[in-house]
Amino acid sequence: MERRHILVVNLAGAGHVLPSLGVIAELVDRGHRVTYVTNEKFAPTVESVGARALLYKSVFDDAHLPDLAAAADAETQVHLVHLAENEAILRPVERELADDPPDLLLYDVFPFIAARLLATRWDVPAVRMWPIFASTPVYSIFEELWRSHGFRHPAEVGPFRDRLTPLLAEFGVALSIRDFWSEIEELNVVFIPRSFQIAAESCDERYVFVGPGSAQQDPVDGWRPRDPDRPVLLVSLGTTFNEHPEFFQEFARAFDGTSWQVVLAVGEFLDPDVLGALPDNVEAHRWIPFPEVLRHASACVTQGTTGAVMEALSWGVPLLVVPDYATEAEPSADRVVELGLGHRLTLDQVVADTLADTVRRLVDDPEVRRRVDRMRQDIHEAGGAARAAEAIEGLLAARADTGRADTGRATSLH
The missing domain is CATH 3.40.50.2000 (Glycogen Phosphorylase B;)
Incomplete structure (x- = not known):
């Protein structure tokens, strides 16, 4: 298909970057231009699969999550650091790509606030990547994690609500925080097999379970046991x-x-x-x-x-x-x-x-x-990176066809 510019918005952490690499490599191999938001630590990793690294300064360079989770006001601190990381991504990317917006935005579950605001700003389709269980119409991984910490929904936390509400308004998002949080994208790429997903029966055609694409690749020769006969x-x-x-x-x-x-x-x-x-x-x-x-x-x-x-x-x-x-x-x-x-x-x-x-x-x-x-x-039967790339290209093609159809209708009306 036609070469497109794809922006990847991700958290600069191994558990978020590594699952995405197979998909990025596949998209690059198919001729697409990929810009990947990351930090200096992971820049060489994303560049090794053919993406261009767009750097940001992660708040986690200075904030240690275990310390925040143990704080007396842990609920507020953890929710605010999540928002701060999204803000740290949002502004540099908005400036850097102002004259080169992407055709599609591919984003990880954690920086979804920044990603969805950028997709709204540029009016481009967005695909959410789930390196964990996907949230569905009946199951929310966010709510399960909040409950495990004893946290409320961020919409109920005053300092968080006071910071996110004007940000949504700035980008023209009319949804409430709760609705913004729970909205399901047209396409969700899930890096687990369907048989591992919680409430899999609630996942419709918007969910593509591709398995852990990066884990299916043979590793480069490295560590070996001293004795191959010992467990x-x-x-x-x-x-x-x-x-x-x-x-x-x-x-x-x-x-x-x-x-x-x-x-x-x-x-x-x-x-x-x-x-x-x-x-x-x-x-x-x-x-x-x-x-x-x-x-x-x-x-x-x-x-x-x-x-x-x-x-x-x-x-x-x-x-x-x-x-x-x-x-x-x-x-x-x-x-x-x-x-x-x-x-x-x-x-x-x-x-x-x-x-x-x-x-x-x-x-x-x-x-x-x-x-x-x-x-x-x-x-291994889930399809991995190739299946994910096919689904992403399918969304791009469908949007292109819709655009052509809309153009045709507009012409016929004049």
């Missing part, structure tokens, strides 16, 4: 709520002297040296590409966020989920347990004396293995 365990708490050295130390002690090779992915906010001396069969990394380890792994321990869960399942790896440190992981972790794809660990079960047996029981459970294999098949 591998990957342990991670993600990239945000990971400052818990005692958690990783329990796993190190539990597998000391066993046949397992244990990879601890401790995140950028935890210095591996804090863990102290590790057994020979345990190694710690601030960051390591999960696919490099998962392709060899027998089990994965994770906080349970959707991205980590999808990566593990795409490689057929059963899960132990520990969402207690990261409440945003609760919905996905609960879904893992509900579908029988793994087991949940409570914090009082993270003790060296029992962890090795817990992992072995997981790995030896034939019913878990059967269900994980089925989900892996669903992921």
Whole structure:
């Protein structure tokens, strides 16, 4: 089809950027020009798939989400930082592309405020990407996460409402905050298979479940086990709520002297040296590409966020989920347990004396293995980046046809 300019609006975080890369690469390969909003950290990553990076200064460079979530006024602080991040994206993009607006806007669930305002300003179609469960007419991932924190809807939080209301008016949005928040786009690209989605029966033709496109790609040669005949365990708490050295130390002690090779992915906010001396069969990394380890792994321990869960399942790896440190992981972790794809660990079960047996029981459970294999098949049959790109091009083509039809009708009326 005709080459188009596509703007991608995303949060500068691994769990948001990485799921989108396969789709962006596919769109570039199909001849489209892609501008990708990100920060300096992720600019090389998005440029590696052929997009142009449009930089913004993320508020999360200076604000640590776990600290905000623990504050006395956490509800207000968390809602306001969400809005501040959207504002940090909105103004630079509006200025930068004033003379080069996109033909379509593709955006992640988190910066939807900025993205939908920009789409309104330029009167272009918008597609929402969901790296988590998609909100539907009967299910809201936002409301589930707010409930897990004990938060109200942002529309009920005075400081948030007072900042967003004039912003909506400035961009000509006549909807209430609640209606603006809950509106469903004409096309939603969901990076999970339909079988993992909550309330999937409520998802109509506006939802395209493509699976985790980036996780389906073979990783570049990197990490390899020292002994290919020994089982591998990957342990991670993600990239945000990971400052818990005692958690990783329990796993190190539990597998000391066993046949397992244990990879601890401790995140950028935890210095591996804090863990102290590790057994020979345990190694710690601030960051390591999960696919490099998962392709060899027998089990994965994770906080349970959707991205980590999808990566593990795409490689057929059963899960132990520990969402207690990261409440945003609760919905996905609960879904893992509900579908029988793994087991949940409570914090009082993270003790060296029992962890090795817990992992072995997981790995030896034939019913878990059967269900994980089925989900892996669903992921690989979902269509990935190619299906997402086809849906996006389909929307562009439909809008172009509508425009031509409107032009024709206008001509015939004069």
